[in-house]
Amino acid sequence: MTSPAASAPVLSMNRVGKRFGATVALSGVDFELGPGQVHALLGENGAGKSTLMKILSGALRPDEGEMALAGRPYAPDGPLAGRRGGVSMIYQELTLAPHLTVEENVCLGREPNRSGFLVRAEARRRIRETLAFLGHPEIGLDEPIRRLSVGARQIVEITRSLLDQARILVMDEPTSSLSLEDTERLFQVIRKLKAEGVSIIYISHFLEEVQAVADVYTVLRDGQNAGSGAIAGTPLEEIIRLMVGKPVTELFPHVDHRPGEVLLAVNGLKGARMAEPVTLELRRGEILGLAGLIGAGRTETLRAIFGLDGIESGTVLIAGRPGASNPRSRIRQGLGLLSEDRQGEGLALSRSLADNITMSRLEPYRKFGLLDEKRRLAAAAEWMRTMAIKASGPRGPASSLSGGNQQKVILARLLHQQADVLLFDEPTRGIDVMSKAQIYEWIGRLAARGKGILFVSSYFPELLGVCDRIAVFYRGRIAAERPAGDWTDELLMAAATTGKA
Amino acid sequence: GRTDSGSKPGVSRPLKIAVIPKGTTHEFWKSIHAGALQAARELGVEIIWKGPQKEDDRAQQITVVEDVISRGVDGIVLAPLDDRALIRPVQDAMRDKIPVVIVDSGLQGKDYISFVATDNYQGGVLAGRRMGSLLGGQGRILVIRYQSGSASTTERERGFLETLEREFPGLTLLAKDQYAGPTTETAYQIAENLLSRFHDADGLFCPNESSTFGALRAVQEAGLAGKIRFVGFDSSPKLVQALADGDLDGLVLQNPVKMGYLGVRTIVQYLRGETIAQLIDTGVTLVTKDNMASAEAKSLLTPDLSILDR
Amino acid sequence: MNSPNKLKSAINLVAPFLGLILVLALFSAMPDVSSRFLRLANLKAVATQSVIVAMGALGMTLVIITGGIDLSAASNIALSGVITAYAINRGLPPLLAVLLGILTGTLVGFLNGLLITRLRLVPFIVTMGMMGIARGMAKWIARNQKIDAPLTWVNELMSKSPRPSWLLLAPGVWLMIVLAVVMAVVLRRTVFGRHAFAIGSNESAARLCGIRVDGAKVAIYAVCGLFLGLSGVMEFSRLTVGDPTVAVGLELDIIAAVVIGGGSLNGGEGSILGSMIGVFIMSFLRNGCTMMGWPNYIQEIIIGIIIIAAVSLDRVRHRSAA
Amino acid sequence: MNSPNKLKSAINLVAPFLGLILVLALFSAMPDVSSRFLRLANLKAVATQSVIVAMGALGMTLVIITGGIDLSAASNIALSGVITAYAINRGLPPLLAVLLGILTGTLVGFLNGLLITRLRLVPFIVTMGMMGIARGMAKWIARNQKIDAPLTWVNELMSKSPRPSWLLLAPGVWLMIVLAVVMAVVLRRTVFGRHAFAIGSNESAARLCGIRVDGAKVAIYAVCGLFLGLSGVMEFSRLTVGDPTVAVGLELDIIAAVVIGGGSLNGGEGSILGSMIGVFIMSFLRNGCTMMGWPNYIQEIIIGIIIIAAVSLDRVRHRSAA
């Protein structure tokens, strides 16, 4: 290994294999982690990254292969053994108990106690410190998790893993719902931990992040090692080639489209959960980006437009008509929403992919009152092909998919729905580089077909690469709005943090 | 001309008689069971004892009758939970050449061979007279009913209430719409709550064992034992004790052992071609502290159930 | 390569019936009853006995699929039966009385749905409250007694010796079969059915997909009520009297049948075929135990054990299939 | 600024008791019983009546917090009571008999937990099966009869006129109060309690965080069983006989009390104070209705309505607080 700290590895995994029924998730994977090393684990959606890390943490048992921690054999029989072995993990799907408070979640499984009775004061102090360190002193320790936004939850999750004081810290897409600023702070934390000798495995589909923070990389493809090496000196294109097996030319493919008449007019809209009224306008064939920090109010705005939250004041006009404010009539009016909370309100995890993809538009398959299952399955399969969803078939349950592939299923549903106005809330969360490019192309084509797209993202490069206009949210209101060409990363950041354009 | 398969030498298979009570857990049914077994022993027949899954569930009793018909038995002794609902299954049985003797509670129509029972109304009358004479015709009375829809206890309640009305107009009723419910615990609570309001009541009547026992516990706990005149129905060791202690002033007793015995004997007689009576009254007896030592009362109060353990 | 595949698909076909087959095999092997257990007459009896629970299970399956529960099921059956008897007793034409009974059931279900969606209460509490309300109403209407109604064709519905005799099974059994098929089709092949599954699997996702969750729920509880009303009519038909105290605790039997058949109380899972198998597992168990003449307590213990065994068998099968 | 705040905190303090206060106010206002309803003697009676359900509710709260349910609760109470009576009858020292009763309850609970975790079955099915098994065992052991046991100090536990008389309330009532406080502390202040909430809120998260979910669940069902065993002893103490048919359907009362008190059947929510309030709401309702002399069916209807009303009141309060 070309690790900078070339001493004995703290972790080595040898010829690890894992199957789920007929699916081979991993086969013969080797992985080695040096002390104080930041090791990026990369690969397409469904490549096996999360599975490998779950094996490391003890959440899954490997079918074959061995592991060793600091030279000693390691075969955890459960997450507790993993945690005891010094492995702390941030799972891709958040592992928080919604009814419990921030404090309780952070301490979960490791409650400081005196003969069974909880001792809280010291832990509370440390949690508060860590939250402040992560730049979120506003997150209250006694706030139940279910009242927090997805981004805030991610911060809580990170706080927990930091307080673990583990030797090996695994982060499975920790930044997928973090803003740039929060990501930056996380990197500072990672560098500090690294200096203290903690080894970190970092999974992300944001390659620029990887370049900024990682020392070495390992790429998985279809459950096998595809290559590894030092980050320094390896060009991005090479890593991408290892991931997808072929060179990728265009990361932000552009499709020509031209804004037309106003499609969605939001005027002084204030939803039940919004801090301030919002006014915005979206035209046919236009992609409007919404930037901002966690809690800036973008999600709440989309929800109010879609009729998910009650409306206190203001109007929403779609193609000039008001319509009732509930999801059903909004869908009838041609709106479609992709939620940022994939598992919470995106997928029906126990249902089949076909069900998930076609759920919002079943009418076309209705014949004499009955559903034509053959056509429905065929349509679902077609969308799965189009979106390159890696799964065994349209009948399998959504729960068996990898995180990125689940996200693609929700996207497929929205496209299948043929909505006129698409409200995307972090649509590319957890999606690999290659597929992202594909999705951007799709969005471009949708715009070219005269649809309007509201694109919420905390990943500024994609906003800059895809949108026609970008509005920046700051504390519940739109602080600034300009054509995409007039924005840069820095300007967006400045507007999002200060509220001044 | 029925052939006698039960006692004919050379035919090895003894008669199989299904005895279907309304429930299986009350003392009363244990006694019926004992009587039935007694008869079976003497007559050399086999008994299948099978009550509905849930005590006092009409629909389930129908199911039990259907199932024993399916199984194939020579005769059925049935204590019907309903005088209408059980008609059809009994008809089915008779049509399948399985004769049915009805015990304990009546069944409408005539599709059975004999009816062996207590006069429940008369039992209520006895209780009413006892209560009236205890109180000298003056006082305020609580009646705790058993369960809505239970025919035999409803008859007893009616007998009691009508006797009071007819013969003791000086007695007033404080409550007569409270139902003890299926278990002793529910009876206990109802009685406790009633006594909480009417702790100065003079008399209390309950129409069966579980309600009597539940109410007895409440009376004892409220410190009213011996102060309130209390007439109940049926027997169990605790009730006998209470009678001896003066906590109870009278128990109306049926003769369930006899009922079970006669039920089985009647059907076997019928199967063997003997003549049988259409209607057999097993009698009711009022037992008080004074007469409880008599041999007759003893056999009713503490029936010999040892046969069940053999 | 072909024959093992065939074998496998044969196993898959049989698999859901495993528990039922087990129960049937068990009693068929008992020397005491083996000769009579699988006889037509007994099968007819069991089928007729199953109708009431089965009709309830059809509705309950739907409710459980949405992640709900209906504890008022048994009370609703009693109430609908009482209303039917009351109406016939009052001299209404039997058909009208039957419709009235079904309507009552539907209304109670509708009310459940309305309370659940309007007050945002959990189904457990609403239907538990309704359990007392419906039972109380039934007793009230019947004046705490059973209602004797004159015999009409309604009482033929559950007769084991149906007229015309070529029917072979009671009309109620045929109705149960037809309705089961209809409901199976509704669940698998209609938008309504898909929506029920979606709501049960993830209610907020369903809402996001534009499903009228509240409306669907009200409809689902009403449909469940409709089946319970029908069940009540069948109960009346069987008893020939309207009994307000009947079927106490039957809701647990109905729910058990659905769960034994693969329904999940967390919602999103369940099937009509499964529920019907669950119903028949319970019926045959009871029937067999009674025929064996086992005491009730033994029967209770055995049924308890078999419920657990049947469901765990099903889970093992599922896990090995995955 | 101060007095409205004080008012608000006063309201918050009273809020959980709202339903209970409503019920008390209702009956205190009834001219027929007002003079007797809030009397000490009646309060003592209600307190004693509540002990059995309350003990059960203490355990059930724990189970419901983890997202489980224990349908075998009532059967377990009957079984434990029968065992206690049986042991006393056999001449065992009363203390030993009581311990045996409690042990029985614990064992049944432990078995529930074991089956749920080992077979990966839903609690509903396991405990439903156990409901039949425990009830059958109770009847078996009692030979389908009540077990008459000689009077001992055990029967004093639930006496409304306790000795020594300065106790004022039955020893069972004091025990209930002490145990409620202990359980409240366990739930809010110990690692065990915290884990129960975590498991109910998100089981896979709890597992991934290294909580030994299976172990905790087994312990939780066993503790629930322990309380039910105690409940059974109290039932025996009250009845002075071991009655295997007692408490049929009581599990729903227990569950209702917990849910009225804010417990969620989806897990993650519930409190001891709430459950105890739920128990007393139900007890006072029953007590008041009987004292009023209302017919049972009216009582059933009213209780049904109040259950729904109490819970929806609670939800409204919660929503307005949020």
Ligand SMILES: Nc1ncnc2c1ncn2[C@@H]1O[C@H](COP(=O)(O)OP(=O)(O)OP(=O)(O)O)[C@@H](O)[C@H]1O
């Ligand atoms: N519980 C499961 N059941 C069945 N298949 C599974 C399960 N979990 C994962 N898989 C399959 O294993 C493969 C690897 O999944 P994994 O989650 O490890 O991918 P990943 O690399 O983390 O992808 P992503 O970037 O999308 O998160 C996928 O094909 C997935 O469908």
Ligand SMILES: Nc1ncnc2c1ncn2[C@@H]1O[C@H](COP(=O)(O)OP(=O)(O)OP(=O)(O)O)[C@@H](O)[C@H]1O
């Ligand atoms: N850390 C937090 N603590 C408490 N409440 C929060 C927090 N973050 C967000 N919220 C709540 O969420 C509201 C807006 O969050 P929302 O999710 O809409 O923001 P967003 O711009 O979509 O950010 P995100 O990038 O997280 O999606 C806030 O007004 C606040 O009520």
Ligand SMILES: [Mg+2]
């Ligand atoms: Mg992953």
Ligand SMILES: [Mg+2]
């Ligand atoms: Mg957001």
